[in-house]
Amino acid sequence: MEGKRIKANYLIETAFPLEKAAETMAGEQSCGTFVRTPGETQELKENHSARVESITELNYEGEPSLPGAKFPKENGKVRRGLVALSWPLENIGFHLPNLMATVAGNLFELGAFSGLKLLDFDLPDDFSQKYTGPKFGIDGTRKLTQVENRPIIGTIIKPSVGLTPEATAQQTKTLIEAGLDFLKDDELMGDAPHSPFEKRADAVMEVINCHAQKTGKKAMFAFNISGGIDEMKRRHDYVLEKGGTCVMVSINWVGISGLLKLNEFTQLPIHGHRNGWGMFTRSPILGMEFQAYQKLWRLAGVDHLHTNGIRNKFCETDESVIKSIQACLSEFIGTKNPMPVLSSGQWAGQTVDTYHAIKSTDVMYVCGGGIVAHPDGIGAGVKSLMQGWEAAINGIDLETYARDHSELKTALKFYGNLS
Amino acid sequence: MEGKRIKANYLIETAFPLEKAAETMAGEQSCGTFVRTPGETQELKENHSARVESITELNYEGEPSLPGAKFPKENGKVRRGLVALSWPLENIGFHLPNLMATVAGNLFELGAFSGLKLLDFDLPDDFSQKYTGPKFGIDGTRKLTQVENRPIIGTIIKPSVGLTPEATAQQTKTLIEAGLDFLKDDELMGDAPHSPFEKRADAVMEVINCHAQKTGKKAMFAFNISGGIDEMKRRHDYVLEKGGTCVMVSINWVGISGLLKLNEFTQLPIHGHRNGWGMFTRSPILGMEFQAYQKLWRLAGVDHLHTNGIRNKFCETDESVIKSIQACLSEFIGTKNPMPVLSSGQWAGQTVDTYHAIKSTDVMYVCGGGIVAHPDGIGAGVKSLMQGWEAAINGIDLETYARDHSELKTALKFYGNLS
Numbered sequence: 001m002e003g004k005r006i007k008a009n010y011l012i013e014t015a016f017p018l019e020k021a022a023e024t025m026a027g028e029q030s031c032g033t034f035v036r037t038p039g040e041t042q043e044l045k046e047n048h049s050a051r052v053e054s055i056t057e058l059n060y061e062g063e064p065s066l067p068g069a070k071f072p073k074e075n076g077k078v079r080r081g082l083v084a085l086s087w088p089l090e091n092i093g094f095h096l097p098n099l100m101a102t103v104a105g106n107l108f109e110l111g112a113f114s115g116l117k118l119l120d121f122d123l124p125d126d127f128s129q130k131y132t133g134p135k136f137g138i139d140g141t142r143k144l145t146q147v148e149n150r151p152i153i154g155t156i157i158k159p160s161v162g163l164t165p166e167a168t169a170q171q172t173k174t175l176i177e178a179g180l181d182f183l184k185d186d187e188l189m190g191d192a193p194h195s196p197f198e199k200r201a202d203a204v205m206e207v208i209n210c211h212a213q214k215t216g217k218k219a220m221f222a223f224n225i226s227g228g229i230d231e232m233k234r235r236h237d238y239v240l241e242k243g244g245t246c247v248m249v250s251i252n253w254v255g256i257s258g259l260l261k262l263n264e265f266t267q268l269p270i271h272g273h274r275n276g277w278g279m280f281t282r283s284p285i286l287g288m289e290f291q292a293y294q295k296l297w298r299l300a301g302v303d304h305l306h307t308n309g310i311r312n313k314f315c316e317t318d319e320s321v322i323k324s325i326q327a328c329l330s331e332f333i334g335t336k337n338p339m340p341v342l343s344s345g346q347w348a349g350q351t352v353d354t355y356h357a358i359k360s361t362d363v364m365y366v367c368g369g370g371i372v373a374h375p376d377g378i379g380a381g382v383k384s385l386m387q388g389w390e391a392a393i394n395g396i397d398l399e400t401y402a403r404d405h406s407e408l409k410t411a412l413k414f415y416g417n418l419s
Numbered sequence: 420m421e422g423k424r425i426k427a428n429y430l431i432e433t434a435f436p437l438e439k440a441a442e443t444m445a446g447e448q449s450c451g452t453f454v455r456t457p458g459e460t461q462e463l464k465e466n467h468s469a470r471v472e473s474i475t476e477l478n479y480e481g482e483p484s485l486p487g488a489k490f491p492k493e494n495g496k497v498r499r500g501l502v503a504l505s506w507p508l509e510n511i512g513f514h515l516p517n518l519m520a521t522v523a524g525n526l527f528e529l530g531a532f533s534g535l536k537l538l539d540f541d542l543p544d545d546f547s548q549k550y551t552g553p554k555f556g557i558d559g560t561r562k563l564t565q566v567e568n569r570p571i572i573g574t575i576i577k578p579s580v581g582l583t584p585e586a587t588a589q590q591t592k593t594l595i596e597a598g599l600d601f602l603k604d605d606e607l608m609g610d611a612p613h614s615p616f617e618k619r620a621d622a623v624m625e626v627i628n629c630h631a632q633k634t635g636k637k638a639m640f641a642f643n644i645s646g647g648i649d650e651m652k653r654r655h656d657y658v659l660e661k662g663g664t665c666v667m668v669s670i671n672w673v674g675i676s677g678l679l680k681l682n683e684f685t686q687l688p689i690h691g692h693r694n695g696w697g698m699f700t701r702s703p704i705l706g707m708e709f710q711a712y713q714k715l716w717r718l719a720g721v722d723h724l725h726t727n728g729i730r731n732k733f734c735e736t737d738e739s740v741i742k743s744i745q746a747c748l749s750e751f752i753g754t755k756n757p758m759p760v761l762s763s764g765q766w767a768g769q770t771v772d773t774y775h776a777i778k779s780t781d782v783m784y785v786c787g788g789g790i791v792a793h794p795d796g797i798g799a800g801v802k803s804l805m806q807g808w809e810a811a812i813n814g815i816d817l818e819t820y821a822r823d824h825s826e827l828k829t830a831l832k833f834y835g836n837l838s
Contacts, residue, residue: 029607031578039586040578048581048613066701068734090612091580097645097672098609101694105606105669108697109733159450159459161510162467167458187524188448190517193509194467226516229648229680250524253516255674261648275520278527279699279706282485286705287698314528315487 004089004124007053008103008292011082013064013115013285015071018055018081024112026050026085029102048091053084064114065285071114078114094130096256096299099123108286115285118292125333131260131299133335136269138362141303141339144245144269145181145220150389151365152220153382154182156343158368161188165195169203176211176219178378179386180371182364184222187250187275191227197235205242222248222271222304229261240267246304252276256300263301272302272338282315290324295332302338304364309342310350310357322357329360339364346370348411351388352398361393375414376407384411423508423543426472427522427711430501432483432534432704434490437474437500443531445469445504448521467510472503483533484704490533497533513549515675515718518542527705534704537711544752550679550718552754555688557781560722560758563664563688564600564639569808570784571639572801573601575762577787580607584614588622595630595638597797598805599790601783603641606669606694610646616654624661631662641667641690641723648680659686665723671695675719682720691721691757701734709743714751721757723783728761729769729776741776748779758783765789767830770807771817780812794833795826803830 014021026032030050031040060080064071071078092098103121110116136144145152155175157168175183191197204221212218225235225247232254236247248271251259262270280287294305307324308316321342328340340363342354347370355361367385374381387408391401402409433440445451449469450459479499483490490497511517522540529535555563564571574594576587594602610616623640631637644654644666651673655666667690670678681689699706713724726743727735740761747759759782761773766789774780786804793800806827810820821828 031581039582039590044578044581048578066734067703068701068736070732070734091607092609093611095609095611095646097669098607098611098643100672101606101609101645101669101692104698105694106697106733108695108701109735111732111734113734159463159467162450162463163458171458187520188510188517190511190514190520192512192514192517224517226520227514227676228683229676232676250516250520253519253674254676255672256677257645257647257651257673258676258680259674261677261680264647273520275524276527278525279523282487282527283702283705284486286702313489313530314525315485315489315530315532316528317487 002090005086006089006092006099006103006121006123007084007086008121009082009084009119011080011115011117011119011285012113013060013078013080014113015064015069015076015078016112018057018079018083019052021112022052022055022083022085024110025083025107026052028106028110029085030087030091048088050085050087053086056082058082066114068111069114070111089124094127096131096260100256100296104288117285118288120289120291121295123333127299128333128335133298134270134301134303134338135263135266136303137336138339139336141220141269146217147181150361150386150393151363152181152339153385154184154364154366155180155371156184156186156366156368157189158186160186161192163195165199165203168195168200169207172204172221173207173211174378176208179382180219182220182222182366184248184271184366185224187224187273190224197223197225198238201238201242201244205244209243218245220245222246224248224250226250226254229258232258232262233265236262236266236268244268246271248273250275251297251302256296259297259300259302269303270301271304271341272297272306274306290320291327294324294327294338298332298335298338304341305338307340307342308344309346309365310354312344312346314344325358325363329358329362337362341366343367347415348384348388348408349398349415351385352392355389355392361389365389370415374407375410380407380410383407421509424505425508425511425518425522425540425542426503426505427540428501428503428538430499430534430536430538430704431532432479432497432499433532434483434488434495434497435531437476437498437502438471440531441471441474441502441504443529444502444526445471447525447529448504449506449510467507469504469506472505475501477501485533487530488533489530508543513546515550515679519675519715523707536704537707539708539710540714542752546718547752547754552717553689553720553722553757554682554685555722556755557758558755560639560688565636566600569780569805569812570782571600571758572804573603573783573785574599574790575603575605575785575787576608577605579605580611582614584618584622587614587619588626591623591640592626592630593797595627598801599638601639601641601785603667603690603785604643606643606692609643616642616644617657620657620661620663624663628662637664639664641665643667643669645669645673648677651677651681652684655681655685655687663687665690667692669694670716670721675715678716678719678721688722689720690723690760691716691725693725709739710746713743713746713757717751717754717757723760724757726759726761727763728765728784729773731763731765733763744777744782748777748781756781760785762786766834767803767807767827768817768834770804771811774808774811780808784808789834793826794829799826799829802826
């Protein structure tokens, strides 16, 4: 691994000169300390220091964004900049938790900054010899769902909590008979007393298997197996045994080492739910960007990763959503691409704009009310979505395509008036 | 579990009336959706809805703190408040990842808020039947270090990266001969090519075992075993076999499920390093408070937990540090207390004020430069810390106690002039 380096990009805010601030980051995250220690030889520094690769000053006029910074008393103008650092791979080896301790770690708390965000990181290709990434990714998911040349259309079981296994199965039946490719547990639903995991899996898979036998189409159901390692193993095995084709985890709460273990034994795609992600990213000047986040979870093995959709009900901008989808669809040290999962307030109305922005159908398009609230029923809801994507792929605008596609027409009228 | 409830407290910022905003939180995190769905019966709602327990409006005059909120066009005054919610335990059962998906989860991204922070949560006592918490905690750590009635005094191997196993062992020798109770790997150091885990453990434990044989005092060394589940198991077993008494993990990067697994098999205390924590908490209006964080990791099994120390080099206030230490030392559903680890810019100078605030010596007091940079050497550095804590425990101020304690006297003069 000699000579190979790990790279990371940051947005920083500081009242120190940017060069000095960047050196503080590099020192703190490699072999520097606040006093020179006896072991800190010149040779050690040359071999192990982090390097400041570039600094770009940005326009910023304002107060410190976050409290607690310890700035110099004089010359207190707060400035922002982009900083690129690099580290010898030799400092870490192939170790994901140590990588994160290095490129993120204590940086966010340093007194020299009133804001610091990890934007992206890059690794030498051979990192993927150990961290092989998703086992299924887009291709594997398409094979299991038998959906080609269009997005995988899905929905979420609702209400999120409270349904019995039987009620969940009943809803599943309605939804798959309406033509849906994909269903999922809500992230709130796991193994609750009113819906024990095995009972829910039994009831749901009976319906799915029965439908598959009749029609040849097996819907993918992402069962939320989040839990301890042994619990996840047991639930994964149970889903597999029952003929299920997907497991879901709340990645932030299961964590990297848990995901790595799951990725080791899984025979099913891992649906990565990012609930809690807002904590990491909602501040413009703290935490991390999705570009870095998706690389982390890709290394850990997620096959599907939530990205939000455009014109969503959350606080994320369309620009950010599109960047996230593109990140999942981009190359990263030879790993498979996780399939982006678009959800939150999605209906047929966003299909053309989404396709226009991403030029790809390699997404899971997950709608709740956008399907089930269609005035002509769930079947019509599913059709309206298929028609929306047909219009998108064929470069036809929605209004034109709706002229001879009645489900889409009704959707445009109904949902269009809501928004 | 009938009738039992999970509780959580939040700081929120919104332009909606606080009652409406709180109802949005409760709905999103239990059985509500943005449209009423067929399965949402009255009975289901009564059994599974989250409940708004209390709302307290705070004084706030200002703009929205975070971007992206979707506020009503009229009546746009931004307000802040404290909100308490509760959920039936029945919604979740005893499941830590689902608990976090419920009390945190998507809340941070909701368009109805320009800020939302999880302050604390509370659980029914029987949660600890499954999540038994730390195996060692304070008492177990004291037993292994044979340190009673005063803090465990420690330091960190520096430089963080770059030292060979032999150089690490050499430094360990110097430090334990100077009288230190506790040493640790830096969080940047794991299993790097220049310091492979097993070689470092070999070299360090030889020195520690040799010293223990001679003196009867075995220093505790927290080896950073952060990694995949099998890697952690292998390294844990290795440390145990070599006679080591502690393992360390970067808790945010190993994650909850990984920690739970480690806690299952560990025969050594788990030193919980919180690097990355700044991401979760540095914004005053996003993420979570340490009070909630320590409960989470306590359930997952950490025996030692970093809290920062007062007058630290990071951006955290003394008030926040003290609250964090007190949180670790407080009761929580019958689990053992994790030992708070105070570090960052610590030296003898903070001992009296720390003790005055926490009225306890049940802490690990970890100093780098505060020990090794003492003008009379590392031994004198350790003595100055012991003397500082003696003064604190005996209610004597540092200046007075320093009159006939020369190491403390020198420390006050040297470090006092630095700050």
